[in-house]
Amino acid sequence: MLSKVQTRIDGLLGLVGVGAGLAISQFLASLKNGLNAPVVSIGNRVIDHVPAGLKEFAIRTFGVDDKRALVITIYFVVLILAILIGHSYFSGSRTRAYIMVTAMTTVGAIASIFDANAGVLSLLPSLSAGGATIWVLRIFDNRANQVNPEDGTPNRRDLLKTIGFIAVGSVAAVTAGNFFRSHASAQLQRLNIVLPKALKFLPLPPTDPALTIPGLSKLFTPNKEFYRIDTAIVVPNINIDSWRLQIDGMVDNPIEFTYKELTNRPVFQLDDTIACVSNEVGGNLVGNARWLGIRLDDLIKAASPYGSADQIMGHSIDGFTAGFPLAALDGRDAMIAIGMNGEPLPIEHGFPARIIVPGLYGYVSATKWLTRIELTRFDKAEGYWIPRGWSAKAPIKTQSRIDTPVIGSTVKAGKRAIAGVAWAPTRGISKVEIRIDKGPWRTATLGPALAKTTWRQWWIDWEAKLGNVSISVRATDGTGVIQSSKSVPVVPNGAEGWHTIDVTVQ
Numbered sequence: 487m488l489s490k491v492q493t494r495i496d497g498l499l500g501l502v503g504v505g506a507g508l509a510i511s512q513f514l515a516s517l518k519n520g521l522n523a524p525v526v527s528i529g530n531r532v533i534d535h536v537p538a539g540l541k542e543f544a545i546r547t548f549g550v551d552d553k554r555a556l557v558i559t560i561y562f563v564v565l566i567l568a569i570l571i572g573h574s575y576f577s578g579s580r581t582r583a584y585i586m587v588t589a590m591t592t593v594g595a596i597a598s599i600f601d602a603n604a605g606v607l608s609l610l611p612s613l614s615a616g617g618a619t620i621w622v623l624r625i626f627d628n629r630a631n632q633v634n635p636e637d638g639t640p641n642r643r644d645l646l647k648t649i650g651f652i653a654v655g656s657v658a659a660v661t662a663g664n665f666f667r668s669h670a671s672a673q674l675q676r677l678n679i680v681l682p683k684a685l686k687f688l689p690l691p692p693t694d695p696a697l698t699i700p701g702l703s704k705l706f707t708p709n710k711e712f713y714r715i716d717t718a719i720v721v722p723n724i725n726i727d728s729w730r731l732q733i734d735g736m737v738d739n740p741i742e743f744t745y746k747e748l749t750n751r752p753v754f755q756l757d758d759t760i761a762c763v764s765n766e767v768g769g770n771l772v773g774n775a776r777w778l779g780i781r782l783d784d785l786i787k788a789a790s791p792y793g794s795a796d797q798i799m800g801h802s803i804d805g806f807t808a809g810f811p812l813a814a815l816d817g818r819d820a821m822i823a824i825g826m827n828g829e830p831l832p833i834e835h836g837f838p839a840r841i842i843v844p845g846l847y848g849y850v851s852a853t854k855w856l857t858r859i860e861l862t863r864f865d866k867a868e869g870y871w872i873p874r875g876w877s878a879k880a881p882i883k884t885q886s887r888i889d890t891p892v893i894g895s896t897v898k899a900g901k902r903a904i905a906g907v908a909w910a911p912t913r914g915i916s917k918v919e920i921r922i923d924k925g926p927w928r929t930a931t932l933g934p935a936l937a938k939t940t941w942r943q944w945w946i947d948w949e950a951k952l953g954n955v956s957i958s959v960r961a962t963d964g965t966g967v968i969q970s971s972k973s974v975p976v977v978p979n980g981a982e983g984w985h986t987i988d989v990t991v992q
């Protein structure tokens with residue numbers, strides 16, 4: 487027999503017991519695509535079978551949240567049942583509690599059999615839910631019957647600890663499950679994508695000089711090594727079946743694309759170096775890729791922007807925004823990128839689609855996880871970083887970097903190479919010069935010019951003599967302007983100055 491105090495929490499014991507079962511089922515369901523937690527399976531069956539009138543009512547009442555309303559309703563019923571189960575188990579008929587758990591488990595199991603692509607495994611989440619619920623109720627029972635050895639009063643501390651432990655474990659299981667599921671689905675969809683073919687292929691890239699110059703940046707930055715900058719603590723995992731791209735705002739003809747509709751349009755390849763405004767002189771927040779995408783100017787034209795619109799604002803699914811001048815679409819190859827270096831856009835780099843505008847820093851242009859392109863005005867709307875102290879307009883500045891030797895390193899005396907990269911999208915690079923200490927500027931050899939939008943590798947022979955040396959680099963862009971020597975911090979629109987490194991020769 488239980489004490490009165492314990493009888494008062496028997497509903498809670500039922501809730502935690504059933505909750506633990508549901509948590510386990512949700513966790514298991516997350517491990518494999520196609521497996522569903524019983525609540526989801528039951529929801530699916532309700533959607534399958536709901537009379538049209540009721541469905542219409544639900545959509546009219548709850549709009550796009552109709553499915554959420556359904557799930558909440560199911561959870562509400564389960565909550566009532568769980569309290570009743572706790573009541574029965576601890577202060578009524580234990581048999582009745584078992585019957586209720588069995589009935590719920592059976593309903594969940596039957597519902598799961600009718601799920602899409604259901605197999606034997608589909609029963610696992612609901613059966614585990616029932617099993618776990620009974621197991622937890624028994625643990626509670628066991629704890630509840632323990633008494634303090636001194637005076638024979640019920641040991642409630644132990645019971646409360648167990649309740650807390652199981653509740654926390656349940657929340658952890660659900661959290662872990664949510665993470666696995668969302669991650670797995672976007673990854674899986676990405677793996678199954680076959681990228682469309684470009685109408686005209688760019689030539690195969692030339693042999694990469696980095697193959698023979700150790701320490702030099704590769705001509706194309708591999709996706710795995712590409713810098714990643716964004717505000718997302720958890721990377722958005724977008725389901726491409728429900729993903730849409732809208733073009734709206736100050737336009738006569740708002741348009742919306744599914745992933746398929748977008749990727750069925752003509753696609754082209756673009757070799758482009760993107761850079762972060764936060765990149766310090768000599769920093770590595772810059773990378774070069776062969777992007778695959780859809781021309782942005784075509785899409786914007788199709789939407790017919792108002793004559794008064796002057797800003798294109800990309801919106802990410804996670805609320806990030808980046809805006810750039812409509813006038814930047816001056817014929818340059820701005821695109822909605824869906825591919826990067828021969829692969830679908832990696833999740834971290836904006837899957838399924840992002841904007842790439844050659845010549846503009848990422849924070850004003852390169853919106854990842856893109857869902858909306860809004861035509862607006864600079865005097866009406868600001869991108870995410872603008873009110874935080876960064877310039878509204880931000881073309882990429884001419885920069886050059888020494889990759890090898892490494893800053894502050896010690897190298898052996900003798901013949902070796904000084905090498906690095908220089909970039910000035912969309913102006914291109916026409917010259918790179920090197921200076922040792924206060925010596926004369928020497929012109930470096932330039933690597934392949936893929937496009938004016940990409941960086942160029944450069945290298946020069948160097949006879950390293952004993953002692954400490956200082957090496958500087960400066961680039962001249964395609965319009966003949968030499969990179970400025972004056973040091974300027976990254977805020978508000980990008981760093982300036984020559985990359986100068988000190989090296990010890992031994």
Ligand SMILES: Nc1nc2c(c(=O)[nH]1)N[C@H]1C(S)=C(S)[C@@H](COP(=O)(O)O)O[C@H]1N2
Nearest residue numbers: 713714715716717762802806848849852854
């Ligand atoms: N959704 C979203 N897109 C974003 C950002 C962001 O925080 N969120 N950061 C931008 C910035 S500041 C840069 S430099 C580039 C970086 O792109 P990458 O991570 O693919 O290199 O993405 C841009 N696009």
Ligand SMILES: [Mo]
Nearest residue numbers: 762763848849
């Ligand atoms: Mo950035």
